[in-house]
């Protein structure tokens with residue numbers, strides 16, 4: 001079995017240290033000071049993290065193959081590696097939604113045939129009348145309409161369905177369908193999906209998590225007023241974690257112009273500056289657990305025509321360098337919300353591989369960021385099939401030095 005010694009500055013959430021690690025096959029087998037002559041050495045400008053994980057992506061690939069003109073598992077995996085991401089979790093709002101044993105297994109087989117190097121965990125969908133699968137998977141509930149047909153029209157219907165999912169791991173897209181309906185004639189996207197939709201849905205999701213003892217997760221959180229509700233629920237002992245996207249941390253409504261409105265549209269929408277600042281603070285204090293992109297690759301033409309979502313996998317790692325160099329996040333904080341917490345979320349489903357830490361027994365996947373070499377995002381460097389990024393032209397303070405996937409250096 002091939003053995004590689006890597007030297008550099010390593011980061012886990014609780015400590016940062018200079019030393020060496022030894023990889024054997026696809027596993028980290030030793031962490032120490034002087035294990036031998038290094039095969040690879042990363043300099044002082046680099047941080048070596050456990051491989052980063054994006055637990056909210058839309059690869060747009062399923063057995064129907066009707067959306068693979070914009071992304072498929074291969075191009076999503078290429079975009080992930082390009083952005084320093086070694087494991088992803090894929091959402092179920094496909095034309096053929098994985099909602100039961102047969103449809104989930106069929107999507108798994110479809111994925112296996114794509115033979116991608118990174119780990120892809122599949123969510124199963126919860127829709128009106130669905131029931132849990134016979135094996136453990138993470139679930140996703142779209143409370144109201146977003147993209148695709150998997151959603152509820154009333155929260156009462158969702159409650160009735162969730163009663164069957166007691167104790168399961170359920171992620172919520174928090175927008176109240178009845179309030180969305182009330183605002184549907186408003187002038188702009190953000191007025192049609194206002195903060196109160198997410199707040200009301202947050203209260204409901206927390207009630208459901210308590211009532212059915214779910215392992216709950218709130219997706220792409222964007223409303224400052226909801227954060228105290230999440231903290232209070234945790235203080236009460238609820239098992240609830242929370243994602244935040246790059247776009248809700250970087251942009252707010254003051255960035256919207258007549259020209260960019262089309263491609264700056266996503267669900268939930270951009271919010272006020274105060275919300276954006278609240279998200280940054282909550283990511284720093286641990287209220288938000290995961291940097292998860294909601295990578296939603298649609299073509300620019302589709303976005304301009306009104307479909308919601310932005311692609312973000314290609315730029316995940318560069319965006320993280322902005323958090324460190326310009327927003328004052330510590331490398332340890334990054335190791336928590338980009339590696340350890342996403343790893344903890346998927347590890348129940350990825351055995352024998354264990355993601356998220358630099359520690360013997362964990363997978364030999366690493367994300368190495370260089371904080372001294374800035375990157376300007378250019379369309380020609382993207383690997384996503386949809387072919388664009390909202391960050392085109394943005395210069396981030398750092399770059400991706402290397403990406404190891406199961407012991408192999410892929411970038």
Ligand SMILES: NC(=O)N[C@@H](CC(=O)O)C(=O)O
Pocket residue numbers: 058093146147173265266267268294296297308309310
């Ligand atoms: N977030 C989005 O704006 N779009 C997502 C759907 C979703 O996650 O709601 C998509 O599937 O494209």
